[in-house]
Amino acid sequence: MSHNEIMDVIAVFDLGTTAKRLMLFDQRLNVVHSEEKPGVATSGKAVITGDGAPAVDEAEGITAWMRSSLGAVIRTGDHQIRAVNTVLHGPVTGSETYDLSIEGLTVRPGGLLHESYASMVPYLKGTEEQFILVATGTWCVFLNPFNTEPLTAEQFRDDTTDYISIAGRRIKTSRLFLGHIHDINVARLDDHFGVTGELFKTIKIKSKKIRKLLDSRHGRIFFRHGIPPGYVDDHADLSHFLTYADAYHQMVCDLADICMESYRLIIPADDKTEIVYITGGFARNDTFVRILAARMPDKRVFASQVDNPSALGAAIDAYGIAFGNELPPFYLGLKAIIDND
Numbered sequence: 659m660s661h662n663e664i665m666d667v668i669a670v671f672d673l674g675t676t677a678k679r680l681m682l683f684d685q686r687l688n689v690v691h692s693e694e695k696p697g698v699a700t701s702g703k704a705v706i707t708g709d710g711a712p713a714v715d716e717a718e719g720i721t722a723w724m725r726s727s728l729g730a731v732i733r734t735g736d737h738q739i740r741a742v743n744t745v746l747h748g749p750v751t752g753s754e755t756y757d758l759s760i761e762g763l764t765v766r767p768g769g770l771l772h773e774s775y776a777s778m779v780p781y782l783k784g785t786e787e788q789f790i791l792v793a794t795g796t797w798c799v800f801l802n803p804f805n806t807e808p809l810t811a812e813q814f815r816d817d818t819t820d821y822i823s824i825a826g827r828r829i830k831t832s833r834l835f836l837g838h839i840h841d842i843n844v845a846r847l848d849d850h851f852g853v854t855g856e857l858f859k860t861i862k863i864k865s866k867k868i869r870k871l872l873d874s875r876h877g878r879i880f881f882r883h884g885i886p887p888g889y890v891d892d893h894a895d896l897s898h899f900l901t902y903a904d905a906y907h908q909m910v911c912d913l914a915d916i917c918m919e920s921y922r923l924i925i926p927a928d929d930k931t932e933i934v935y936i937t938g939g940f941a942r943n944d945t946f947v948r949i950l951a952a953r954m955p956d957k958r959v960f961a962s963q964v965d966n967p968s969a970l971g972a973a974i975d976a977y978g979i980a981f982g983n984e985l986p987p988f989y990l991g992l993k994a995i996i997d998n999d
Contacts, residue, residue, distance in 0.1 A: 774829075
């Protein structure tokens, strides 16, 4: 871009449970600028509360950063902001607002999206086939845009099952605190086996191992009685495992078993979906995606390895307002999960 050329962009604030980013998307939906809010929550905890809104003592800092970061972009004169969207992560109550005036631009409440909404948008816009989305991260959210069954009385009482609305369509959802449960139980494995770093990210799994895990008659070793109140399963006997990889494979297998309980909550009796998309952090976890796919033999399962999927969805959502024309082709990084080794 020459010095005098101004690029039209969509600005997206992606307010994750830990990292907060400002991203600028051009007319081809490429990220042309990205910056992260410096520092972390003073408490060391997520700055998004259980109902999806920023904690009160953090909201002012987030708002100030939003003002300063977008204001700095505008003042450079290199980018023309055509639309602004904001993504919140975590369960949502639908009562949150942002109404900021930044260098003459207004971030309106209508520009506030929940991660589940934003994650779904690229697939609703990018395919005509019926599908289920598994949006993973700190939370694992199962979304079925093609399930019109009403919630049962039991599901109404269970706050892990709900509906979200996208463009007038009610989408049945179910969620599990997967990322947090995974991470603190991995820490227990690391401590037991004397491992440092993130060794689990290098672990792969073979089809033979998956079949052995799924065919086992002993049931779960981890989380035999569900997820404990403190999330760490101290009762799982790690002396059963010869290697870190064996223990990790079993733990993920048992977590996937719990995930399937959430998955089944969004599947109607007359299910016609044939495709499952896994997106977010666990889409890059070989053990998780392959075990989960093996538990869904009636589906074609794809891992979407695109970066910042919820931010992309927010940009797509704002595209018509920003540019008033048809969406360009966009990359979702789909990889078929196939049992071929």
